[in-house]
Amino acid sequence: MAKAIVIGAGFGGIASALRLRRKGYDVTLIDKQDQLGGRAYQYRRETPLGTFVHDAGPTVITAKFLFDELFTMFGKRREDYVEFRDIYPWYRIQFADGSTFDYGGTLEQFEAQIAKFEPRDVEGFRRYLKHSKKIFDVGFTELGDQPFDKFTTMLKCAPALLRLQNYKTVYGMARKYITSEKLRRVFSFQPLLVGGNPFNTTSIYSLIFYLVHQPLLFGLVRRLAETAGTSLLVTSRQTLGMPEEFEFPLGPLDESEGAALFEDRARRARPELAVSEESLRALSRRLGGMPLALELAAARAGVQGLAQIEAAGWTAERDFGEALGIPKRQRSLDAVLRESLAMLPEDVRKTFFGLGAFRNGFDAEAALAVADAGPAKLDTLRRWSLILPTEDGDGSLRFRMPEPLRDVAGLGAARIHAHYFADLQKRKP
Numbered sequence: 001m002a003k004a005i006v007i008g009a010g011f012g013g014i015a016s017a018l019r020l021r022r023k024g025y026d027v028t029l030i031d032k033q034d035q036l037g038g039r040a041y042q043y044r045r046e047t048p049l050g051t052f053v054h055d056a057g058p059t060v061i062t063a064k065f066l067f068d069e070l071f072t073m074f075g076k077r078r079e080d081y082v083e084f085r086d087i088y089p090w091y092r093i094q095f096a097d098g099s100t101f102d103y104g105g106t107l108e109q110f111e112a113q114i115a116k117f118e119p120r121d122v123e124g125f126r127r128y129l130k131h132s133k134k135i136f137d138v139g140f141t142e143l144g145d146q147p148f149d150k151f152t153t154m155l156k157c158a159p160a161l162l163r164l165q166n167y168k169t170v171y172g173m174a175r176k177y178i179t180s181e182k183l184r185r186v187f188s189f190q191p192l193l194v195g196g197n198p199f200n201t202t203s204i205y206s207l208i209f210y211l212v213h214q215p216l217l218f219g220l221v222r223r224l225a226e227t228a229g230t231s232l233l234v235t236s237r238q239t240l241g242m243p244e245e246f247e248f249p250l251g252p253l254d255e256s257e258g259a260a261l262f263e264d265r266a267r268r269a270r271p272e273l274a275v276s277e278e279s280l281r282a283l284s285r286r287l288g289g290m291p292l293a294l295e296l297a298a299a300r301a302g303v304q305g306l307a308q309i310e311a312a313g314w315t316a317e318r319d320f321g322e323a324l325g326i327p328k329r330q331r332s333l334d335a336v337l338r339e340s341l342a343m344l345p346e347d348v349r350k351t352f353f354g355l356g357a358f359r360n361g362f363d364a365e366a367a368l369a370v371a372d373a374g375p376a377k378l379d380t381l382r383r384w385s386l387i388l389p390t391e392d393g394d395g396s397l398r399f400r401m402p403e404p405l406r407d408v409a410g411l412g413a414a415r416i417h418a419h420y421f422a423d424l425q426k427r428k429p
C-alpha cells in the first residue's frame with residue numbers, strides 16, 4: 001500500500017489524511033501538539049478554583065457540508081458522531097464606548113443590530129450580501145478546489161476575479177457598502193481569524209461573508225416575495241436541508257402517462273405519427289417513465305421512427321429538442337446526468353456506477369456487498385433521485401435505478417475501467 005505522511009493535524013490536515021485514506025493510502029498524521037485540531041485546540045487549565053477550558057479558535061461552522069462529506073466518504077453520518085447546534089448570537093462585538101453588536105441569527109436580527117448603529121446601512125448590508133454571493137460563486141464554487149500551482153490557472157481566473165474587484169481589500173469592500181465606521185469593522189474583521197489583515201487581505205476573502213450568511217439571503221428573497229404579495233415555489237435538484245424545505249419526491253410517470261407524454265410531444269415534431277399504444281407503453285417502460293428522457297426521445301420523432309429511437313441508446317450526445325423549447329443544457333440526458341454526477345463526491349459517484357449492475361433493483365445488503373453503498377451513500381443517491389426507494393410487500397425497502405440512469409452508470413463504470421487499464425499500461429516499464 002502506498003504511504004503518505006500529513007504534517008499538521010488541524011482541520012486541513014485531518015481532512016487531507018481522511019481523503020488520502022479513502023484513496024487507499026496508508027496515512028500517518030503528525031502534529032507537534034498533543035491533540036488534534038490545530039487552531040481548534042482546546043486549552044485546559046487546572047487551578048485551585050476549578051478547571052478552566054478555553055476554545056482557541058473556530059466557533060462558527062461555515063461550510064457544514066465539507067464536514068458531512070468526510071463522514072459520507074466512509075459510509076457514516078456526521079450526525080451520529082457530532083452535533084452542530086444553532087446558537088444566538090454567534091458572538092458579541094464589544095466596542096470601547098460600551099456599545100455592542102450581537103452577530104448572527106436571522107435576517108431580522110441582523111438588520112435590527114445594524115439599525116442600532118446606522119439605519120441607512122441596512123440597505124447597504126443587503127447589497128454587500130448580494131455582492132459576496134457573486135464572489136462566492138467564482139471564488140468558492142468554481143475555484144475552491146483548483147490547485148493554484150500553475151501560473152496559467154491563475155491567469156484563467158484573472159478576468160472573473162477582476163470583475164469582482166478582487167483588487168479591493170476586505171475593509172475596502174465593507175467601506176463601499178457600509179457608512180458607519182463601527183459597522184465596517186463588524187463586517188470586515190473576519191480575516192483576523194486566519195491571521196490576515198482586513199486592510200490588505202483581498203476582498204475575495206469576503207466570500208466567507210456569503211458562506212456564513214447564505215440562509216440570510218434566502219430570508220431576503222422570502223421578504224421580497226412577501227412584500228410583493230407573491231408566493232414563491234422554489235424547487236431544487238436535491239434537498240438542501242433548509243428549515244423552510246418540504247420534501248415532495250416526484251416519482252416517475254407510469255406507463256400510460258409516459259406513453260401519453262411521448263405521444264403529445266412527438267406529434268409536435270411529426271403530426272401524422274401513428275404508433276400502437278403497446279409500443280408507446282414499451283418505450284415509456286424502457287425510459288423508466290422519466291419525463292425528460294421521454295421529451296428528448298419525442299424530439300427526435302420528426303426524423304426517426306419508434307424503433308430507431310428505441311435502438312439509439314440514451315447516453316449519446318445529441319442536440320434535438322430545440323423545437324420543443326428544451327433548454328440547451330438539457331438536450332442530452334447524458335449531459336444532464338453528468339452535471340448532477342459531477343456534484344457528488346467521487347466515491348458516491350463510483351457507488352452509483354456500481355449500482356447500475358442491478359437489473360431488477362436491490363436491497364441495502366446487496367448494495368453494500370456489490371457497490372460499497374452504506375446507508376449514507378444510499379441516502380445521498382436517493383436525495384439526488386438517482387435511485388428510487390420502493391416499499392416491499394413484507395415491509396422492507398428496495399431500491400431501483402431507472403433504465404436510462406443504468407445506461408449512464410454502465411458508461412461510467414466502463415470509463416473507470418478504461419482509465420484503470422490505460423494507467424496500468426503507462427506505469428509498465
Ligand SMILES: Cc1cc2nc3c(=O)[nH]c(=O)nc-3n(C[C@H](O)[C@H](O)[C@H](O)COP(=O)(O)OP(=O)(O)OC[C@H]3O[C@@H](n4cnc5c(N)ncnc54)[C@H](O)[C@@H]3O)c2cc1C
Pocket residue numbers: 007008009010011012013014030031032033037038039040056057058059060061062063192193194
Ligand atoms: C480565534 C479564531 C477564531 C476562528 N473562528 C473561525 C470560525 O468561527 N469559523 C471558521 O470556519 N474558521 C474560524 N477560524 C479559522 C479556522 O480556525 C482555521 O482556518 C482552521 O482551523 C485552519 O486549519 P488548518 O488545518 O489549515 O491549520 P491549523 O489549524 O493552524 O493547523 C496546523 C497544524 O499544524 C501543526 N504544525 C505546524 N507546523 C508543524 C510542524 N513543523 N510539525 C508538526 N506539526 C506542525 C500545528 O500544530 C497545527 O496543529 C478561526 C481562527 C481563529 C484563530
